[in-house]
Amino acid sequence: MKDVIIIGSGPAGLSAALYVLRAGFSVTVIGKDNGALERAESIENYFGLDHPLSGHELIETGKKQVANLGGEILRDEVVGIAWDGDYTVSTAHNKIQTRSIILTTGTSRKSAKIKNLDKLEGYGVSYCAICDAFLYRERDVAVLGNGEYALHEVSELLNIVGHVTLLTNGTEPMVEFPSEVDIITTPIDELTGEKSLESIRFSDGSTLETACLFVALGTAKGSDFARKLGIQLDDERIVVNEQMDTGLPGVFAAGDCIGGILQVSVAVGEGAKAALSCIRFLRS
Numbered sequence: 661m662k663d664v665i666i667i668g669s670g671p672a673g674l675s676a677a678l679y680v681l682r683a684g685f686s687v688t689v690i691g692k693d694n695g696a697l698e699r700a701e702s703i704e705n706y707f708g709l710d711h712p713l714s715g716h717e718l719i720e721t722g723k724k725q726v727a728n729l730g731g732e733i734l735r736d737e738v739v740g741i742a743w744d745g746d747y748t749v750s751t752a753h754n755k756i757q758t759r760s761i762i763l764t765t766g767t768s769r770k771s772a773k774i775k776n777l778d779k780l781e782g783y784g785v786s787y788c789a790i791c792d793a794f795l796y797r798e799r800d801v802a803v804l805g806n807g808e809y810a811l812h813e814v815s816e817l818l819n820i821v822g823h824v825t826l827l828t829n830g831t832e833p834m835v836e837f838p839s840e841v842d843i844i845t846t847p848i849d850e851l852t853g854e855k856s857l858e859s860i861r862f863s864d865g866s867t868l869e870t871a872c873l874f875v876a877l878g879t880a881k882g883s884d885f886a887r888k889l890g891i892q893l894d895d896e897r898i899v900v901n902e903q904m905d906t907g908l909p910g911v912f913a914a915g916d917c918i919g920g921i922l923q924v925s926v927a928v929g930e931g932a933k934a935a936l937s938c939i940r941f942l943r944s
């Protein structure tokens with residue numbers, strides 16, 4: 661059992677890890693990559709740099725600092741969080757139990773440009789299998805995605821709904837899906853339905869009638885976890901109070917995933933605040 665799992669190994673997550681470690685608690689930081697900074701060629705507006713550093717160099721230095729204090733950093737993709745008294749964080753390769761969580765997942769710009777997807781959100785388009793599967797029990801549904809996150813959502817659905825079809829929208833599946841799942845790789849043209857989703861039309865003119873389309877594109881975002889845990893969202897931003905507390909006991913959030921000013925200095929400060937709140941929670 662970990663004291664804290666930090667999801668995200670960007671500036672907010674690594675800054676939070678430093679504080680939690682120095683307070684004597686065990687930390688695992690899980691990040692699927694180096695986050696937004698990996699694409700930043702040169703950082704010149706962060707305190708303490710006598711010459712510009714690339715985003716990659718800054719993050720790698722931060723990771724070393726966390727590792728030097730005994731923090732564990734895993735390169736893995738988190739696909740789900742469950743609560744049963746403690747939290748269980750599921751990754752593509754592991755399940756880890758923890759007393760508390762700090763979400764520092766950054767922002768994601770990954771979305772699908774499919775006609776009527778936004779319009780039918782909440783009317784047959786869902787972003788949360790565990791929340792909505794029961795509404796579609798024993799009915800046929802589809803999942804949009806091709807990776808570990810889509811596999812996780814498919815697994816949630818298989819026990820509850822009728823048949824599941826995976827739609828990869830013109831890409832190839834990146835992981836192996838259960839054999840009972842049909843896979844359609846043809847690009848999607850549009851979703852149709854007046855009041856709610858009725859069918860999906862593909863670029864070759866074929867259609868699939870389905871009760872619900874569960875969207876699980878790319879990697880699960882902080883907002884996906886928040887939605888599943890019942891944490892308040894403002895659009896896709898996780899809502900926190902001044903102490904970076906989401907309102908769910910033991911779950912905090914910081915950095916770009918809560919919106920505001922999307923800068924390293926802000927992410928680092930919020931990461932520290934989230935860590936201090938988390939330390940108070942662990943001690944109480």
Ligand SMILES: Cc1cc2nc3c(=O)[nH]c(=O)nc-3n(C[C@H](O)[C@H](O)[C@H](O)COP(=O)(O)OP(=O)(O)OC[C@H]3O[C@@H](n4cnc5c(N)ncnc54)[C@H](O)[C@@H]3O)c2cc1C
Pocket residue numbers: 667668669670671672673690691692693694695696697699700701702703704705706736737738739764765766767879880881882914915916917921922923924925927
């Ligand atoms: C091109 C570019 C240039 C920039 N230049 C500057 C600059 O010069 N100065 C400045 O101050 N800011 C700059 N920024 C902004 C800055 O990078 C961000 O504000 C900052 O990185 C936010 O930190 P964060 O920790 O909140 O999120 P991020 O740094 O984005 O980190 C998010 C972390 O979450 C992980 N993650 C997300 N989902 C999952 C999941 N499901 N499972 C596991 N891990 C997950 C990611 O892998 C990553 O490790 C730039 C951004 C970009 C894109």
